[in-house]
Amino acid sequence: MDVQRKRQVRLFVALGLALVLATGLIYTSFNASSEARQPTELSQAVPGKNYEMTGKVIKGSIRKTKSGIAFKVSDRDGSGSLPVTYSGVVPDPFREGREIVLKGSVEDGVFVGDKDTLVTKCPSKFSEKKNQ
Amino acid sequence: MAAALIGTRGDRRWVDASRRAAYALFGLMLICVIVIEHAFLTNDFSFSVVANHSSEATPVFYKITAMWSSQEGSLLLWAFLLSVVSTVSLRLTRNRLRDVVPWATAVMLGVAVFFTGLMLLGGGVNPFATLATVPVDGTGLNPLLQHPVMIIHPPMLYTGYVALTVPFAFAIGALVSRRIDAAWIRSTRGFALIAWTFLTFGIILGARWSYTELGWGGYWAWDPVENASLMPWLITTAYIHSIMVQEKRNMLKVWNASLIVSSFALALLGTFLVRSGVLQSIHAFGDSTVGPYFLGLIGVVVVGSTALIISRLDILRAPRKIDSLVSREAVFLINNLLLVALCAVVFWGTFFPLISELLTGTRSTLAAPWFDRYTTPLAVTLVLFTGIGPMLAWRRISWQGIRRVFAIPLVVAAATLVLMLIFTPAAESAWALAVFTLAAFTVSALFQETWRGAAARRESSGRSMAGSVWDLMSRNRRRYGGYIVHIGFVVLLVGVAASSSFEEKRDVELRPGQSATVGDYEVTYIRPTVDRNDQALIFGAILQVDRDGKQFTRLHPTRQYHQVTDGRTRSIETYFDGEATSEVGLKPGLRSDFWTSVEPNTRYIRRRARMADDRFRGLMVVLSRKVRRDPSAAPQVADFAADVMNRTTDKVLELYPQRNDTVTFRVIVSPLVSWIWTGAIIALLGSLFALWPTGLLGRVGARIGARLGDGSEPVAEPRPSAPGPSPEGPPVSAATGEES
Numbered sequence: 001m002d003v004q005r006k007r008q009v010r011l012f013v014a015l016g017l018a019l020v021l022a023t024g025l026i027y028t029s030f031n032a033s034s035e036a037r038q039p040t041e042l043s044q045a046v047p048g049k050n051y052e053m054t055g056k057v058i059k060g061s062i063r064k065t066k067s068g069i070a071f072k073v074s075d076r077d078g079s080g081s082l083p084v085t086y087s088g089v090v091p092d093p094f095r096e097g098r099e100i101v102l103k104g105s106v107e108d109g110v111f112v113g114d115k116d117t118l119v120t121k122c123p124s125k126f127s128e129k130k131n132q
Numbered sequence: 133m134a135a136a137l138i139g140t141r142g143d144r145r146w147v148d149a150s151r152r153a154a155y156a157l158f159g160l161m162l163i164c165v166i167v168i169e170h171a172f173l174t175n176d177f178s179f180s181v182v183a184n185h186s187s188e189a190t191p192v193f194y195k196i197t198a199m200w201s202s203q204e205g206s207l208l209l210w211a212f213l214l215s216v217v218s219t220v221s222l223r224l225t226r227n228r229l230r231d232v233v234p235w236a237t238a239v240m241l242g243v244a245v246f247f248t249g250l251m252l253l254g255g256g257v258n259p260f261a262t263l264a265t266v267p268v269d270g271t272g273l274n275p276l277l278q279h280p281v282m283i284i285h286p287p288m289l290y291t292g293y294v295a296l297t298v299p300f301a302f303a304i305g306a307l308v309s310r311r312i313d314a315a316w317i318r319s320t321r322g323f324a325l326i327a328w329t330f331l332t333f334g335i336i337l338g339a340r341w342s343y344t345e346l347g348w349g350g351y352w353a354w355d356p357v358e359n360a361s362l363m364p365w366l367i368t369t370a371y372i373h374s375i376m377v378q379e380k381r382n383m384l385k386v387w388n389a390s391l392i393v394s395s396f397a398l399a400l401l402g403t404f405l406v407r408s409g410v411l412q413s414i415h416a417f418g419d420s421t422v423g424p425y426f427l428g429l430i431g432v433v434v435v436g437s438t439a440l441i442i443s444r445l446d447i448l449r450a451p452r453k454i455d456s457l458v459s460r461e462a463v464f465l466i467n468n469l470l471l472v473a474l475c476a477v478v479f480w481g482t483f484f485p486l487i488s489e490l491l492t493g494t495r496s497t498l499a500a501p502w503f504d505r506y507t508t509p510l511a512v513t514l515v516l517f518t519g520i521g522p523m524l525a526w527r528r529i530s531w532q533g534i535r536r537v538f539a540i541p542l543v544v545a546a547a548t549l550v551l552m553l554i555f556t557p558a559a560e561s562a563w564a565l566a567v568f569t570l571a572a573f574t575v576s577a578l579f580q581e582t583w584r585g586a587a588a589r590r591e592s593s594g595r596s597m598a599g600s601v602w603d604l605m606s607r608n609r610r611r612y613g614g615y616i617v618h619i620g621f622v623v624l625l626v627g628v629a630a631s632s633s634f635e636e637k638r639d640v641e642l643r644p645g646q647s648a649t650v651g652d653y654e655v656t657y658i659r660p661t662v663d664r665n666d667q668a669l670i671f672g673a674i675l676q677v678d679r680d681g682k683q684f685t686r687l688h689p690t691r692q693y694h695q696v697t698d699g700r701t702r703s704i705e706t707y708f709d710g711e712a713t714s715e716v717g718l719k720p721g722l723r724s725d726f727w728t729s730v731e732p733n734t735r736y737i738r739r740r741a742r743m744a745d746d747r748f749r750g751l752m753v754v755l756s757r758k759v760r761r762d763p764s765a766a767p768q769v770a771d772f773a774a775d776v777m778n779r780t781t782d783k784v785l786e787l788y789p790q791r792n793d794t795v796t797f798r799v800i801v802s803p804l805v806s807w808i809w810t811g812a813i814i815a816l817l818g819s820l821f822a823l824w825p826t827g828l829l830g831r832v833g834a835r836i837g838a839r840l841g842d843g844s845e846p847v848a849e850p851r852p853s854a855p856g857p858s859p860e861g862p863p864v865s866a867a868t869g870e871e872s
Contacts, residue, residue, distance in 0.1 A: 010457070014469070021473060025480050025506070033484060033496035052497050064735075088639065089348045089798060090731060095709075103499065116348065117499075 034103055039073050040080035045106040052103050053111055055082065059096045073100065073111075086113035094120045147230075150237045151222045157244055158215040165212050168199055168259055178266045181205055181259050187272035189666050197283040198273045200290075204251065204259035209287060210403065211247040213294040217323065218244065221298045225319050232316050235305035236298075243297055246429055275668070275694040275711045281341040289334030289361055293399035295327035296368065300396035303389055307440050312447055314379045317388070322823065324372050324392075329819040331365045336812040347691075347714035347729040349637065349800045351808065352628075354503040359482040360402035363475050367395035370471040377461045380526055384465070385448040386441060391468075393437040398475075400430050458534065463521040470514050477506040504632075512566050515625060518618050519574030522581055541577040548572035561633035568629065571622045578615045605821075613822025617815045624811030630804035631725075637800045643792055651801040653726065654678045660732070660795065661688065662788040664781065668692040669707045671732035671788060673795055675717060687717030689730040689797070702774075703748065704741035704781050708734065724803040733793040740787055744780045751776065 034050040045051060055073030058081060062071040068087030074080050076099065086102065094100065100120050104113040168181065172195045177183040185198045185205070199205035218240040225233055251258050299320040306316040338358065339351035352358060371391040377384050404426035441448070480487070481498045488496040523537040549569045552558045558565045582601065590600040605612040640648040642657040649655075658674040672690030676683060696710040719726040755773060759766050 018473075021476075021506075025477060028502065028505070029480065029484050029498055030488070030496075032502045033488060033498050036485065036495035036497060091346070091348070 038075045038080075039082035039111075040075050042082060042106055042111065047107065048105055050103060050105055050114075052101060053082075053084075054099065054101050056099050057094075057096050062096060082111055083109070084111045084113060086118055088113075088116035088118065091118060091120045094118065147234050147237070150234065150241065151226060154215070154218045154222050154237060154241060157241070158219040161208075161212040161215040164208060164259070165199075168205065168208065169196060172196065172198055175270070177268075177270050178262050179259075180261045180263045183263055183267050183270045185271065185273055187270040190270075190273050191278075194273050194278050194283070200286050201273060201277050202259075204261070206286065206290070207247055207251050208259045209290055210294060211244060211251070213287075213291055214240070214244050214247065214297060217295050217298050218301075221302075221320070221323060229302075229305075229311070229315055229319060231309035231311045232302055232305035235308045236301040236316075239301035239304050240297055243301075243429075246425075250425055272667075272694075275692070275713050278713075279341060279345050281337050281345070285334055285337040285341060288330050288337060289402075292327045292329075292331030292334055292368075293364065293403060295323050295330060296364065296392075296396050296399045298323035299327075299371075299392050303392045304437065304440065307389060307444050310444065310447060312385055312444070314375075314382070317375045317378060321372065321375055324368060324375070325819060325823050328365070328368045328372055329816070329823065331361065331368060332819075333812070333816060335361050335365060336809070340809065343727075343805070344716055344718065345714065347716065347731070347798065349716075349727055349729065349798060349802075351805075354478075354481065354498075354500045356482050357406050359478045360398075360405040363478055363482075364395045364398040364402055366471045366475040366478070367391055367398060370468040370475075371395055373464050374468050377464050381461055383461065386445065387465075387468070389437075389441050389448065391472075393433065393441070397430055397433050397437075400426060400433065404430065458524060460521060460524045460526050463517055463524055467514065467517045467521060470510055470517065474507060474510045474514075477503070477510070508563050511625060512563060512570060515567060515570040515574055515622060518622065519570065519577040522615065522618075523577050537577070537580070540580050541573045544576035545569050545573035557634070561629075564629040564633040567625055571626050574622050575619055578619060582612065582615065609824075610822050613818050613820075616818025616821055618818075620811045620813070620815030620818055622811070623814060624808050627804045627807030627809075627811060630807070631802045635800060635802045637798070639796060639798050641794045641796050643794050648797075648799070650799045652679055653684065653799075653801060655728070655797070655799055657795065657797070658686075660789050660791065660793075661690070662785045663690075664785060668694045668713075669781075669785065671730075671734060671737075672715075673730045673732070673797070675728055675797070677719070677726060685719045685726065687719060687726070687728050689717035689728045690715045691730055691732050693734075702777055703745040704784055705738065705745055708738055708741070720806050722806060724801055725805040727800040727802060729798045731796040731798075732788075733791075733795050734788075736791055736793065737784060737788050740784050744784050748777060748780060 034052045036052045036054060037045070039053065039055045042051065042053060053073070054076070056076055056078065058072040058074050062069060064070075065085065068085065069090060070083065070085045072081050072083050074082075084102065084104075086104075098120055100118060102111070102113045102119070103117040104111055106112070168179070170176075171179045171182050172186055173192070175182070175186070175188055175195075181199070181202050181204050185202045186195050190198065200209045218237070221240075222233065222237060225236075229236075299317075302316040302320045306312050335358075338361070342353070343349070343351040371388065374384050374388050374391060378388050481503050484498050485495045488494065519541060523541075525533070549565070549572075552565060552568055558568060582604070586597060586600040586604045589595075589604050590597060593600065593603070595603065636651040638648065638650045640650075640655070642648060642655075644657050644659050647654050647656040654677070656676045656678070658676050661670075661672040661674060663670040663672070670690050670692045672688055675687045675689070677685050677687060691712055691714050693707045693712050694710040696706045714729050717728040717730075752773060755769050759769050
C-alpha cells in the first residue's frame with residue numbers, strides 16, 4: 001500500500017512538472033514570438049512591436065549606409081515598397097530580386113531590422129525548374 | 133514486390149521469397165544509382181537531374197555527389213540506403229525471430245514501395261526524367277554546397293534516418309506477432325546505435341559547415357531544418373538508453389515501442405521538412421510537390437503504430453515496477469524524460485509558426501533566445517544525470533554505496549567550481565558555470581567507475597593496471613563505449629556552453645593599414661587580395677592578428693563570386709549576379725578560435741566591369757559581322773573573343789588591390805569551440821568501440837548458432853551477459869563493472 005502510494009505521488013509530481021513545462025512553453029512562445037508579415041501588411045504595423053518580415057528585395061535599391069545596408073522590399077507578388085535598414089551579417093545569397101526574411105520593427109515608416117537576423121532564401125535557380 | 137510479402141504469414145517459403153525480394157530491391161536500386169551517377173560523370177544533360185545540378189565545369193568530385201543535392205536524387209538515395217539496411221538486417225536475422233521477421237520485412241518493403249512509388253508516380257520527382265531539348269551545359273551545382281563537409285553531411289543524416297527503419301520495422305513486427313520479449317531488441321539495437329552514430333555526425337558536420345562556410349560565425353541557429361535532424365536524434369538517444377532497461381529488467385515496453393515509433397516518424401518528418409518549404413528556412417530549396425505524400429505516410433505510421441500499441445497494451449504492461457528512485461533504471465527513465473522534454477520543446481518551437489497560424493490566424497515565429505531558455509536548463513540537468521546513471525546499480529543502492537561512489541566526483545566537481553571562480557571569468561554566466569562543474573562531476577565519475585572495475589579485475593587476474601583497463605573495456609565494449617561517448621558528449625557541451633556564453637564578436641570597417649581591437653587581440657587589415665579560378669572571382673583580405681604586441685597569426689578570409697552559367701553572352705558582371713560564398717579565415721586553438729570573415733567592397737570593380745562589358749559587347753558586334761561574312765572563321769573568332777574576355781577580366785581584377793576602399797570584417801573570438809569538434813570525435817570513437825566487435829562477433833555468433841541448428845536466439849554479445857541481479861542481489865554491483 002505504502003509503495004503504491006509512493007508511486008502515485010511520483011506519477012503526480014512527474015505529470016505536474018510536465019504540465020508546468022507545457023504551460024511555460026505555450027505562454028512564453030506566444031509572448032516571445034514575432035508575427036510574420038509581408039511589406040504591404042506592415043503599413044498598419046504597431047510601432048515598436050516585433051515582426052518577421054518576408055519580402056522581395058527591389059532591384060536597384062540596395063545602398064551601403066554608415067552602419068550597414070539599406071534597401072527596399074516588396075511583397076512576393078511585387079506590389080508595395082517598404083524601406084529597410086539593416087546592420088549585421090549579410091548572408092552570402094543576398095541579392096536584388098531575392099526573397100528575404102528579416103526580424104525587426106517599424107519606426108517612422110522604415111523597417112529597422114534586428115542585427116544578424118537577415119535570412120535569404122536559397123536561390124530558386126537551382127531547384128525551381130523541376131517543380132514547374 | 134510488395135505483394136509477395138504482404139502475404140507472408142506462417143509459410144516459410146513466402147518469408148524466404150520476401151527476403152529475396154529485399155535482396156533484389158537492393159540490386160535494382162544499386163543499378164539505379166549507378167545509372168544516375170554514370171549520367172553525372174559523363175555530363176549527360178538529357179537527364180533533367182544532371183542538367184539542373186551539374187555542369188561541364190563542375191569538378192568531378194562534386195559531380196559524383198551532386199546526385200543528392202537534388203530532390204529526386206535524395207529520394208533515390210533514401211530508397212537505396214533503405215534497400216541496403218533491409219538487406220543487411222534480413223540477412224542477419226534470416227534464421228531468427230521467425231514470427232517477427234515476416235512483418236518486419238513487410239514494413240521495410242512497404243516503406244521502400246512508398247519511396248520508389250513516390251519517385252515513379254509522385255509529382256515530378258522521377259530521377260530518370262529527361263529533357264525534351266538537351267541543353268549544351270548544365271546549371272551547375274549550387275556553390276554553397278561545394279564543400280567537402282556538405283558532400284558527406286546529407287548521406288550521413290539519411291543513413292541515420294534510414295537505419296531507424298530497421299528497429300521500427302522489427303518493433304512493429306514484434307507487436308503484431310505478440311513476441312514482445314527482448315529478442316527483437318537484441319537483433320536491432322546495433323541498427324539503433326548505427327542510426328544514432330550517423331545522425332550525430334550528420335548533425336555535427338552540418339554545424340561545422342555552418343561555422344566554416346557561412347559567413348555568420350555560428351554553428352547552430354535553431355533553424356527548422358537543424359531542428360528536424362535534432363528531434364530524431366534526441367528520441368533515438370532516449371531509445372538506446374531505455375532499451376537497456378527493457379533488456380535487463382523487462383520494463384518500459386510501452387515506452388520503448390512509443391520511442392521507436394516517434395523516432396521513425398520524426399526521421400520521416402525530417403526528410404519531409406527539408407524538402408517541403410512548409411517552414412521558412414535557409415535550407416528550404418523551393419516548394420516541393422511531395423509534401424502531401426510524406427504527410428500521409430507520417431500519418432499512417434503514427435496512427436497505425438499508436439493503434440497497434442494500444443491494442444497490445446495487455447501484454448506490454450510491465451510485470452515489475454521501478455523499486456527505488458535511486459536506481460539505474462530510474463535515472464535512465466529520468467534521462468529519457470529529459471530527452472523527450474527537450475524534443476517536445478524543439479518540436480513546439482519548430483512548428484510554432486504553423487500552430488500559431490492555426491490558433492490566431494497569424495503566423496508567428498520563435499527566435500533562438502526562446503529555444504535557449506528551455507534547452508539550456510534541460511541540457512544541464514541531462515549532464516548531471518549522465519554522471520549519476522552509470523554509478524548506480526540496477527534496482528536500488530544502499531546509502532554506503534552512494535557515499536562510496538559519489539565522494540570523489542563531488543570533490544572534483546567542488547574543486548572545479550572553486551578553481552573556475554578564482555581563475556576564470558566563468559562566474560559571469562551561471563549556466564556555463566553549472567555545465568563546467570557538472571562536466572567535471574560526470575567525467576570524474578566515469579573515470580572512477582572504469583578505474584574501480586579495472587582494479588577489481590587486476591586483483592583477480594594479477595595483470596598490470598593498463599592491461600586490466602583494456603581487458604575490462606574490451607570485454608564489455610557496449611558499456612565502456614557508452615562511457616567514451618558520454619565523455620565526448622560532455623566535452624562537446626562544455627564547448628557549446630563556453631563558446632555561446634563567452635564569445636566576443638565585432639563587425640568592423642577597415643581600410644588597408646587600419647586596425648581594430650577584439651578581446652585581447654589586435655587585427656590589422658594589411659592588404660586586399662584578388663584571384664580567380666574556373667568558376668569564380670575571389671576577393672579577399674590579408675589580416676594580421678597581434679596579441680600582447682607580438683604577431684599571433686595571419687589570416688586570409690575570402691569571398692568567392694560564382695559566375696552564372698546560363699548560356700548568356702559572357703560578361704564580367706555575370707560573376708556578381710551569381711552566388712557568393714565565404715571562406716572564413718580561421719585560427720583554431722584549444723583555448724579559443726580566432727574567426728574572421730570578409731565582405732569585400734566590390735562597388736568600384738563592378739562599375740569597371742560594366743564599362744568593360746560594354747566595350748566587349750561592341751567588339752562582339754564587329755566580330756559577329758565578320759563571322760557572317762566568313763563563317764569558316766567562327767572557331768578562330770570564338771577563341772579570340774574568349775581570349776579578350778579573359779584578359780579583360782584580369783585587367784579589371786588588377787584594379788582591386790590598388791584601391792584603398794573600406795571593407796567590412798566580422799571578427800569573432802570564441803572560446804573552446806574546438807572542444808565541440810573534439811568531443812564529437814571522442815563520441816565517434818566511443819560508438820565505434822561499442823559497435824565494431826559486437827556487430828562482427830554477433831554475426832559470427834549468428835552463423836555458429838545457425839550451424840548448431842539453434843535458430844531462435846544465438847549469442848549477440850561477445851559473451852553471454854550475466855543474468856540480471858536476482859531480487860536479493862548485491863546492492864552495489866556497479867563498481868565491479870561486469871554487467872552492462
